Amino acid sequence: MMKKSIEKKGFINSIESFPIIIVFVILILIFLATATQVFSGYRIYMSFLQTVPPQLVIALGLTLVITAGEIDLSFPAIVAFSGFLFSFVFKRFNSPLLGLFLALAGGALAGYINGLLIAKIGIPSIMATLAAQFFWNGFTTLICEGLSWNIIDIRGRFLHILFVGRIGGVVPVQSIWALGLAVLIWFLLNRHKFGEAIMFIGDNQSVARVVGINVEGTKIALFTIHGVLAAFGGILLTLEMANFWSTQGAGFLLPVMAAVFIGGTSIAGGYGTIVGTFFGMFIIGSLEAGVVATGIGGYWVRLVSGLVMAFSIILNIVVSRESLRGTVRKFRRKQSLQNLTNRAGEASSDD
Numbered sequence: 001m002m003k004k005s006i007e008k009k010g011f012i013n014s015i016e017s018f019p020i021i022i023v024f025v026i027l028i029l030i031f032l033a034t035a036t037q038v039f040s041g042y043r044i045y046m047s048f049l050q051t052v053p054p055q056l057v058i059a060l061g062l063t064l065v066i067t068a069g070e071i072d073l074s075f076p077a078i079v080a081f082s083g084f085l086f087s088f089v090f091k092r093f094n095s096p097l098l099g100l101f102l103a104l105a106g107g108a109l110a111g112y113i114n115g116l117l118i119a120k121i122g123i124p125s126i127m128a129t130l131a132a133q134f135f136w137n138g139f140t141t142l143i144c145e146g147l148s149w150n151i152i153d154i155r156g157r158f159l160h161i162l163f164v165g166r167i168g169g170v171v172p173v174q175s176i177w178a179l180g181l182a183v184l185i186w187f188l189l190n191r192h193k194f195g196e197a198i199m200f201i202g203d204n205q206s207v208a209r210v211v212g213i214n215v216e217g218t219k220i221a222l223f224t225i226h227g228v229l230a231a232f233g234g235i236l237l238t239l240e241m242a243n244f245w246s247t248q249g250a251g252f253l254l255p256v257m258a259a260v261f262i263g264g265t266s267i268a269g270g271y272g273t274i275v276g277t278f279f280g281m282f283i284i285g286s287l288e289a290g291v292v293a294t295g296i297g298g299y300w301v302r303l304v305s306g307l308v309m310a311f312s313i314i315l316n317i318v319v320s321r322e323s324l325r326g327t328v329r330k331f332r333r334k335q336s337l338q339n340l341t342n343r344a345g346e347a348s349s350d351d
Contacts, residue, residue: 016273016275016276017263017264017273017275017276017279017316018319019264019312019315019316019318019319020262020263020264020275020276020279020280020283020312020315020316021275021279022315023279023283023308023311023312023315024279024282024283027283027286027287027290027308028286030290031286031290031293031294034294034295035290035293035294035295038293039290039293042170044289044293046170046171046172047289048282048285048286048289049171049172049174049175050172050174050175050240051285052175052178052281052282052285052286053172053174053175053177053178053233053236054079054174054233054234054236054237054240054252055233055252055255055256055259055281055284055285056178056182056259056277056278056281056282056285057177057178057181057229057232057233057236058075058079058226058229058230058233058252058256059256059259059260059277059280059281060181060182060185060229060274060277060278061075061185061225061226061228061229061230062075062226062256062257062260062277063185063189063260063263063265063272063273063274063277064185064188064189064195064198064222064225064226064272065125065222065223065226066202066260066265066266066267066269066272067189067198067199067202067265067266067269067270067271067272068198068199068201068202068218068219068222068269069201069202069203069205069268069269069270070118070125070219070222070223070269071125071126071129072114072125072129072223072226073126073129073130073132073133073253074110074114074129074130074132074133074136074230075226075227075230075233075249075252075253075256076133076137076249076250076251076252076253077110077132077133077134077135077136077137077140077249078106078107078110078111078136078227078230078231078234078249079230079231079233079234079237079248079249079252080136080137080140080234080246080247080248080249080250081106081107081110081136081139081140081231081234082103082104082106082107082230082231082232082234082235082238083103083234083235083237083238083244083248083249084140084143084144084149084244084246085099085102085103085106086099086100086102086103086234086235086238086239086244087099087149087151087238087244088144088149089102089103090151090153090154091149091151096154096157096158096159096160097159100159100235103231103234103235104228104231104232104235106231107227107228107229107230107231107232107234108224108227108228108231109227110132110136110227110230110231111223111224111225111226111227111228111230112220112223112224112227113132114128114129114132114223114227115219115220115221115222115223115224116220117132118219118223119215119216119217119219119220120216120220137250140246141246144244144246146246147246148243148244148245148246149243149244149245150242150243151238151242151243151244152242152243154239154242155242159239160239160242161173163177163235163236163239164236164239164240174236174240177236181229181232182274182277182278185274186274186275189272189274190274194218194221197213197214197218198218198222198272199270199271199272200213201213201215201218201219201269202266202268202269202270202271202272203269203270204270233249233252234248234249237249255281255284255285256281258280258284258309259277259280259281259283259284260277260280261280261313262276262280262283262284262309262312262313262316263275263276263277263278263279263280263281264276264280264316265277276316280312283308283312284305284309287301287304287305287308288301288305291304291305
């Protein structure tokens, strides 16, 4: 019986970000019970699949950055900058494809500059990316003169259908893109040497250098990737709204960071979880609508959100500690068995 219990615990601990998945399931069940009319239909879930992907795409990149022991506060401004580039090119040249490439290139440029400042010059990432946030935000506002740009003509075009269309007229395509990117980045972090390098750097940069990892090059690539993902999130948002405004992305900073941290990625670096970020973002994305749908006043939204986040983090820490204790116990048992085997071998050789 005890053996079965241990095996069951081991199986649960082997599921990546199991606590956050449980929190997400419990949250949906609570909403189903307290707002049955809303959450028993499919429309609310389609709404989540429409609104969450832009932030989720950015959160995936931020997970990689934080796993490397760094931080990036510039992505809200990159969202606006990329949205402007796309809208400007579309309106001026009537070319959505050119707009897409230039917007992604703009995000890559912003991320690359962040990487240079942090990896080559040695500016702390929190300061470098905070400065970048102000710069790109101000630059975007300056070149668009603070105006919003209507690009309603994009609707019905191939690029619009490809990125934010509806499968069967119901399922938002951006959710498929977000899921595909989540799978790709999971493999990058957990099954590729680049992900291994990121975790080494986040754990100990000196050790990373000793084992032959190009720390500076990896960081530059890392921030460039996040810049591209932030730009793609901005493109999804601009296409879905068929509109650009200079402050778009301004409200993304706290929700995206919250999703990464409640998902279980270590704030100190060295460990990151894409699965945790994925479910963490959907928890954050569903909270406000869910709380309002239950009939609780809007003033309660932030309070309930804080409680759910705190519970998620505590559960993550408790499960992680139990997993660590189990690993330590397993190691000690293995060491004890090895010692007994060695002693038995010495005794037999003496005989």
